[in-house]
Amino acid sequence: MIPATFDYVRPTSVDDACRALADAGEDAKVLAGGQSLMPLLRMRLAIPDALIDLDRLDGLREIRDDGDSLVIGAMATHHQVMRDPLVREHAPLLARATETVADPAVRHRGTFGGSVAHADPAGDLPAVALALDAVLVVRSVRGEREIPASEFFVDWMTTSMEPDELLVGVRVPKMGSGWGVHYEKFHRTAQAWAIVGVACAVRRNGDGVEEARVALTNMGPTPVRAHSVEVAVRGAGSEDAFRTAAAQAAAGTEPPTDLHGSSEYRTHLATVLTARALAAAVG
Amino acid sequence: MTVQEVGSPRKRSEDARLITGRTRWTDNMTPAGTLHIAFLRSPHAHARITGVDTAPAKDRPGVVAVFSGRDLAAEQGSLPCAWVVTDDMKHPDHPPMAVEEVRYVGEPVACVVARDKAAAVDALEEIDVDYEPMSAVVDMEAAIADGADLVHDDLETNKSYTWVFENGDLDAAMRDAPVVLERRYVQQRLIPTAMEPRSVLCVPEGDEYTLYSATQIPHILRLMLATVTEIPEHRIRVVAPDVGGGFGSKLQVYGEEVIALLLARRLGRPVKWTETRSEGNMTVHHGRDQIQRITLAAERDGRIRGLKVDLLADMGAYLMLVTPGIPLLGAFMFNGIYKMDALSFTCTGVFTTKTPTDAYRGAGRPEATYAIERMMDELAAELGLDPIEVRRRNWIEHEEFPYETIAGLTYDSGNYEAATAKALELFEYDKLRAEQSDRRERQDPVQLGIGVSTFTEMCGLAPSRVLGSLSYGAGGWEHAAVRVLPSGKVEVVTGSSAHGQGHETAWAQITADRLGVPFEDVKVLHGDTAISHKGMDTYGSRSLAVGGVALFSACEKVVDKARKVAAHLLEAAEQDLEFTGGRFSVRGVQEEGRTLQEVALAAFAAHDLPDGIEPSLDSDATFDPDNFSFPHGTHLCAAEVDTETGMVKLRKYVAVDDVGKVVNPLIVEGQVHGGLAQGIAQALYEEAVYDADGNLTTTTMADYLIPSAADLPSFTTDRTETPATSNPMGVKGVGEAGTIASTPAVVNAIVDALRPHGVHDVPMPCSPERVWRAMRAEDKPAASEPGAGGGLGSAGGAQ
Amino acid sequence: MPRIRVEVDGTTYEDDVEPRLLLVHYLRERLGKVGTPVGCDTSNCGACTVLMDGVSVKSCSVLAVQADGRDVTTVEGLGAGGGTHPMQRAFHEEHALQCGYCTPGMIMASLDLLRENADPSEDEVREGLEGNLCRCTGYQNIVKAVRRAAGEMREPGRQEVTP
Structure with a gap:
């Protein structure tokens, strides 16, 4: 299929991009890596008046060390993120989860920022951003602001960004030592979206878990933080204990029913997979 | 020489x-002046078309013409169904573009012809179609219930036909049978x-047309296009x-x-259309889609007495080329490789407001093989026998060939014991069974299952006589021609049309051996009705077993004629000549001789041919087999x-196939x-998957x-x-064997793994x-659906 | 219409393109590079895979205008001086294709895989090709072909993996 026509803007600076977005109004779409948007354009499920292509904003591809956190440019590709030494050292959960995204060719174009801004609850990275307490850095002609991940995903494919705001980077707090991580992705074929995914990081203390972050993919209209599991798992050190803690994983979620799984099944999976993710993260 | x-x-x-x-x-070719077609398709499963306004689309830049179904109604005819399976089969009209009613989502209703693809697609949005929605008919069982909404009002029923085959006394076989198993299996709808x-792409030249198409059947397509459009067959060339x-x-x-053909005629310019994948998923015919009710009667020792098969087969909205016949290709395969006293087969073809179904790899035979191979495992479980053992007690033994089955087919050859023995060894069957017991004992959350499928199939379609007896609209022979060029190089023409096979x-290998010429000297031509003037094309694992054998005979004819010419040139008697390594010589006198190439040149020059011999060594031949071929095998x-x-992971898969003599083992594998x-x-x-609205x-x-x-x-x-x-080559078809055998092997393995959980079926696809639901259903027997095996209608949420 | 300048298989082209034109359509319809086919509209099948600036991309999910200033290699650009690339030869040797429609994308994706991992295991090849669908071969011979090519390309004196 062939996309409908659109005005094409290829800004060469972030300021220009913000200006273009402000000028274009609500019917503009921002094109990052395009790996989700291009199919939508081709099938004419998205028919924007204008496309603002960030492809040439090389400055947004930078991944830098900013003291207590990493700042990952919105246009850093999945491929770049999963190989980046800073990410692997300080945000290994992100590196692991990114390795499971789509396939190599898609990872060469697709971006971390794009995935997060697209806010598809079936995408792997929104849950990771949530689990890591990432902060989304957004900019517009009105200035820059930072939105915690917990306030960023507001509904199905909807974020708290204003229409004129552009995601420019993601601030990911460094994990520090003593953390084990795992992303448990459950899908029917290698290419398929996660039916359920569990992003999990745990800090061990002796035999037990001292602190845990758990977030779920595709268990509702937004990624979901499993706070009750995080509390319940404190002190747990055995598979049985993880299982017990994980029994609460689906509490308060609204998992969808779709072609690949019912709400009931997802509810079940969330508990099984969370227990497995905890065990794997503990190592 | 000579390899x-x-x-x-x-x-x-x-x-x-x-x-x-x-x-x-096909999509690579764009002759100068080509116009591009885009189709507007129905968004409704079932609706009356009350108006189509194409005017605004015609005004779009780059648009050359726009047509609705009504605009072409006088010339578009009705798409053919070549297999009228019963005298009273209901066979609705099927206009290429809908005129009055649409009956599946994706059915074409109008088209735009434009100077480029983008302009054509853009203009689709300007066509205004008024629809009056009608009831979707999605479920086959509901469709045949009294008072069901109709797909075709004028037919007054959603049943297209009921076709019955019976042999042996089924009542006697069922009566007082110690074991009677009833199961219901669903062959889900697949997209090829x-x-x-x-x-x-259709290129007009005056009143003649060359139509390039991504088709398996250039010959059949040409004939059918001529029939539908009334353009004379000899004015159409299909490539x-x-x-x-x-x-x-x-x-x-x-x-x-x-x-495309009609528009090329109307517009006098090349026209091209290429589908998108999402368009194709809606409109390329689908496969499978049957509900099978199977009853098997057996003795306590596992010997089968009889089998009753009751099928509902989803035709979709219309009957396409061989739609109604597909389930019948399975009718003779439900007995598999087993001996039994009675078989009863009934199939009802049902219309629904869905994409028409037709052949998909295996076409009828995978469905049948699935049913019998699943039943054999059920029987084994019922009797506490090893699934291999229960098969062994029923299968035709190798000494018994040729064997006339209860379905009336004569299996010419086979050795199920040998294939099974080899498979068991490669699989390390006993070792895996031991691991299975161990995991069961340990209550390992990951259970191991072993699935068996000892299958045969009928392929190499087909003896024309048999096709005639099944009311199929054509024969099943194949044609080959050999042209020995003056330089001694060889062109082979086959009526079979390859698309990856x-x-x-393989044809060059056969020719090289038969004519004693180097492989590299043979060129195989196919897929063009101007080059290959007759043929029955490629499907049903027929190419080698029918077309390859035709080539084998055509080569023999070349050698026979060359022998006459060579004898003349060597001044020897024909019967004194031997032909080895591509060279004729007088037996015992190796020095004197003529190569086939030398003979070909002499036959071309025609300066000195024996009386009554025409120039050139060219030959042609057809082969019409007197039986199907019956490849078989054991898959574990x-x-x-x-x-x-509920996640399933395949750990090991062993396939031992018997496809008779092999021309090219690389290709076979x-x-x-x-x-x-x-x-x-x-x-x-x-x-x-269709939703309730179709x-x-x-x-x-x-x-x-x-x-x-x-x-x-x-x-x-x-x-x-x-x-x-x-x-004469000893070959059997191989194209569908793997597809036919593997589906039951996998499902049998899954069910085998879960038998301790009380599971005896998981509907496909085993997501x-x-x-997971199959295991839970068994925990709660009340939730079971009678006769439904595992008790599952569908995956939760999948509808 | 934006003007782009792009190098494809060693030749530089300058063209005005509609912004909505996909790279794969630019290759096929404007440059006549029909060796790269299209198999789907959701970037699942990978038939259209090419290398852009040396890394694999699905050319149905890239706009032609985004290839401005880039270097694109298609299956038609492999093999120096009219020969064939070891990867192409390995596909032939191992019977890693039947209808051949997925083959150009499969070959390009395989080259990208070896660029990152010169000696992949069977599982690594399978994972690395997860974005390329084949309906004919069951993949077994494709996996063998990629590992065979890897072996050949690792031989001393061979050029590095990129075409």
Whole structure:
């Protein structure tokens, strides 16, 4: 299929991009890596008046060390993120989860920022951003602001960004030592979206878990933080204990029913997979 | 010289263009002046068309013409169905573009012709169609209930036909049978998904037309296009250039092909249409889609007494080329490789407001094989026997061939014992059974299951006589011609039309051996009705077993004629000549001789030919087999089932196939690999899903799950070789074997893993959720659906 | 219409393109590079895979205008001086294709895989090709071909992996 026509803007600076977005109004779409948007354009499920292509904003591809956190440019590709030494050292959960995204060719174009801004609850990275307490850095002609991940995903494919705001980077707090991580992705074929995914990081203390972050993919209209599991798992050190803690994983979620799984099944999976993710993260 | 070509793993000659991108896919060709077609398709499963306004679309830049179905109603005819299975079969009109009513989502209602593709697609949005929605008819069982909404009002029923086959006394077999098993299996609807989307280009020259199409059937297509459009057959040339897979989906006369021909005639310019994948998922014919009710009666020792098969087969909205006949191709296969006293088969074809169904790899036979192989495992479980043992007690033993089955077929040859013995050894059956017990004992959350499938199938379609007796609209012979060029190089023409099967290599191997010429000196021509003037094309694993044998005879004719000429040149008697390594010589006198090439030149020059011999060594031949070919084999699958999530992982897959004599083992192995992948995909991944309103929800590859390399195991394949006796080469078909055998092997493995959980069926595709639900259903027997095996209608949430 | 300048298989092209034109359509319809086919509209099948600036991309999910200033290699650009690339030869030797429609994308994706991992295991090849669908081969011979090519390309004196 062939996309409908659109005005094409290829800004060469972030300021220009913000200006273009402000000028274009609500019917503009921002094109990052395009790996989700291009199919939508081709099938004419998205028919924007204008496309603002960030492809040439090389400055947004930078991944830098900013003291207590990493700042990952919105246009850093999945491929770049999963190989980046800073990410692997300080945000290994992100590196692991990114390795499971789509396939190599898609990872060469697709971006971390794009995935997060697209806010598809079936995408792997929104849950990771949530689990890591990432902060989304957004900019517009009105200035820059930072939105915690917990306030960023507001509904199905909807974020708290204003229409004129552009995601420019993601601030990911460094994990520090003593953390084990795992992303448990459950899908029917290698290419398929996660039916359920569990992003999990745990800090061990002796035999037990001292602190845990758990977030779920595709268990509702937004990624979901499993706070009750995080509390319940404190002190747990055995598979049985993880299982017990994980029994609460689906509490308060609204998992969808779709072609690949019912709400009931997802509810079940969330508990099984969370227990497995905890065990794997503990190592 | 002389390498024995037949039997050697010759690397394929067609690869050279395919690995370098120098291909000739239909969509690669755009002659100067080509116009592009885009189709507007119905968004409704069922609706009356009350108006089509094409005027605004015509005003769009670049648009040359816009047509609705009504605009072409006088000339578009009705798409053909060549298989009228019963005298009273209901056979509705099927206009290539809908005129009054649409009956499935995706049915074409109008088209735009424009100078480029983008302009054509853009203009579609300007066509205004008024629809009056009607009731969707989605479920087959509901469709045949009293008072059901009708797909075709004028037919007054949703039943197209009921076809019955009976042999033996079924009542006697069932009466007082110690074991009677009743099961209901659903063959889910599949989308064939050849990698190359359909594409058609029609180039007019005066009142003649060359139609290039991504088709498996250039010859049949030409005849049918002539019939539908009333353009004389000799004014139409059909070319199937490089064709990127078919699996039955391109064994069809599609509306878009008819429309392209009509538009080329109307506009006097080349026109081209290439589908998108999401368009194709809605409109390429689908496969399978049967509800099977199977009753098997047996003795306590496991011997089968009789089998009753009651099928509902979803035709979709219309009958296409061979739609109604597909389930009947399975009718004779439900008994599998087993002996029994009675068989009863009844099939009812049902109309629904869904995409029409038709041939998909195996076409009727995978459905039948699935049913019987699943039943054999059920029988084994019922009796506490090993599934291999229960098969052994029923199968035809190798001394018993030729064997006339309860379905009335004569299996010419086979050796089920040998194939099974080899498979068991390669599989390390006993070792895996031991591991299975161990895991059961440990209550390992990951259970191991072993699935068996000892299958045969009827292929090499087909003896014309048999096709005639089944009311099929044509014969099943195949044609070949050999042209020995003056330089001694050879052109071979085959009426079979390859789209990945490797004819260009295998046919050259056969020719090289028969004529004693180098492999490289043979060029195989196919897929063009101007070059290959007759043929029955490629489907039903027929190419080698019918077309290859035709070539074998055509080569014999060349040698026979060359012998006459050589005898004349050598001044010897014909009977004193021997032909070895491509050279004629007088027996015992090796020095004097003539190569075939020398004889060919002499026959071309014609300066000195024996009386009554015409110039050239060219020959042609047809072969019409007097029987099908019956490849068979034993497939064993080990599956690990995660009982907590329902996820299935294939651990090991062993396929021992017997396809008789083999021309090219490399190609045979490749066919088996690909067949396995598709059969496994039916078991685990693929399903065309419609919602209650008749919308296809699996229109893209993101939703219709085709397995990738990462989703499939490495297969262990091997062969036994029991030559067919129904053709002089001893060959059998191989194209569908893997697909037919593997689906039940996988599902049997999954069920075997879960038997301790009380599971005796998981509906396909065995998604993790369905496996998980099957285990839960058994925990709660009240939830079971009578006769439904595992008690599952559908995957939760999948509808 | 934006003007782009792009190098494809060693030749530089300058063209005015509609912004909505996909790279794969630019290759096929404007440059006549029909060796790269299209198999789907959701970037699942990988038939259209090419290398852009040396890394694999699905050319149906890239706009032609985004290739401005880039270097694109298609299957038609492999093999120096009219020969064939070891990867192409390995596909032939191992019977890793039947209809051949997925083959160009499969070959390009395989080259990208070896660029990152010169000696992949069977599982690594399978994972690395997860974005390329084949309906004919069951993948077994494709996996063998990629590992065979890897072996050949690792031989001393061979050029590095990129075409």
